[in-house]
Amino acid sequence: MTEHQAHRFERGTDGPKVIVVGLDGSESSLRAAAYAAGLARRQRALLAVVYVQPVMTAGAALGAPVGGTTDEIAESLIKEIREAAERVRHIYDNVRWEFHTFRGDPYNGLVEAADALTADAVVVGASEQAGHRLIGSVAVRLVKAGRWPVTVVP
Template sequence: MTEQHPHQFERGTDGPKVIVVGVDGSDSSFRAAAYAGGLARRQHALLAVVYVQPVLAAGAALGVSVAETTDEIAESLVSEIREASERVKDIYDVRWEFHTFRGDPFNGLVTAADELTADAVVVGASEQAGHRIVGSVAVRLVKAGRWPVTVVP
């Protein structure tokens, strides 16, 4: 005879602990960040905001300092996120971190999600027409099938 234990409900242990959102300065990425922020707030999860700094050999060949430019973008994104979180700090309490990774957006987000042990990934829909043919970062993340992926229009 097997002993049965009554099932006990565990409050607050289900749901995501870390939500990764990719931002690149586009309108759709800011909408994704807002959506992910709402999810993180409701789930009491950590919001990991990730910017993937592109490595562009073509820019370097033209004499443009790509690293400096992408560092400036990252600093600008952090500043915008801080300002937004200050505006709502008395209304919403969201724990967040900002991370930068170098590389292409897909591999950068995969690395971020793996290293940060993401439970979910949120990205904005691609605004580039060519992605309908080649496949956007969002589609590639969904096809990877490693995390639930939410694509925000």
């Protein structure tokens, strides 16, 4: 069995059981999280919110500590998610969700997360960086991987 066959999407089920959404604090990722929460509510699926902590940044290359910084971003994101969930509790009361952090570049981190969490679907925000038109965004790379249904939220 090839790797592609091992990760084939199962047809004929009642819908996704685990939906992974990538969150990095950008506006498009926040819209993706809201969309994924609605999808999880309608499908009665587990919403796995994933923040991928970058391993290497320009600051790290110059010797600046970044581990604490990315941990602070993760803490800030989960606080923001909890506050938002509380504000719309009456709408998303039945949504089961978890917050996960993975380390690495965003694409490989989301792939690792989706595999580890046995995701049935992945939701990401559209890239807001101009350079991704040339080298490809995380969303495009996830779609091309063809391992899960991927929804890209503008």
